[in-house]
Amino acid sequence: xxxxxxxxxxxxxxxxxxxxxxxxxxxxxxxxxxxxxxxxxxxxxxxxxxxxxxxxxxxxxxxxxxxxxxxxxxxxxxxxxxxxxxxxxxxxxxxxxxxxxxxxxxxxxxxxxxxxxxxxxxxxxxxxxxxxxxxxxxxxxxxxxxxxxxxxxxxxxxxxxxxxxxxxxxxxxxxxxx
Numbered sequence: 707x708x709x710x711x712x713x714x715x716x717x718x719x720x721x722x723x724x725x726x727x728x729x730x731x732x733x734x735x736x737x738x739x740x741x742x743x744x745x746x747x748x749x750x751x752x753x754x755x756x757x758x759x760x761x762x763x764x765x766x767x768x769x770x771x772x773x774x775x776x777x778x779x780x781x782x783x784x785x786x787x788x789x790x791x792x793x794x795x796x797x798x799x800x801x802x803x804x805x806x807x808x809x810x811x812x813x814x815x816x817x818x819x820x821x822x823x824x825x826x827x828x829x830x831x832x833x834x835x836x837x838x839x840x841x842x843x844x845x846x847x848x849x850x851x852x853x854x855x856x857x858x859x860x861x862x863x864x865x866x867x868x869x870x871x872x873x874x875x876x877x878x879x880x881x882x883x884x
Contacts, residue, residue: 759841766838767845769798783851788860791839799830799838805877812877832871839863 756764773794774781781790805812805826843858857863 762837763841763845766841767849770794770842770845773797783846783849784855786857788857788862791842791857791860791863792866795830795835795838799834830870832867832874835870836867839867 774783774786774790777790777793805824809824809826811824811826839858843856846856846858847853853859
């Protein structure tokens with residue numbers, strides 16, 4: 707028997723002798739001289755439930771890391787730029803109709819809202835992308851990134867989001883004045 711195993715067995719026998727009398731030995735699983743390195747699933751403390759925001763942030767971060775792995779040539783987090791963020795947003799997220807000036811729905815969305823039969827291009831919904839970028843900005847720094855090099859805070863990303871917001875607002879007949 708090695709010295710480490712002997713010491714572990716001795717510690718286990720000492721700890722079992724010093725337990726309080728309220729614990730009856732028949733209620734405990736025998737350890738046969740070894741110390742378990744993990745707890746059984748029933749003995750683990752339950753993990754606290756993540757908030758909706760934390761769940762979304764974790765999901766978005768995993769998707770971004772996966773995008774970086776699939777990118778050719780493969781990208782490391784330190785080499786990621788705002789342009790890569792825009793590629794990721796285009797690659798990953800849902801679409802919405804963005805009506806052109808020639809479309810009869812330009813500035814006049816259907817009432818009640820329904821799918822349009824026009825041939826206007828699809829683009830990402832600004833509000834969704836703004837939320838994703840905000841969560842990823844925080845996740846980048848939580849995963850060791852420096853605020854000065856955060857690609858989600860890049861000027862090109864902010865311009866893209868602003869232009870997308872303005873174009874979608876005009877298409878719906880809403881003017882943002884701030």
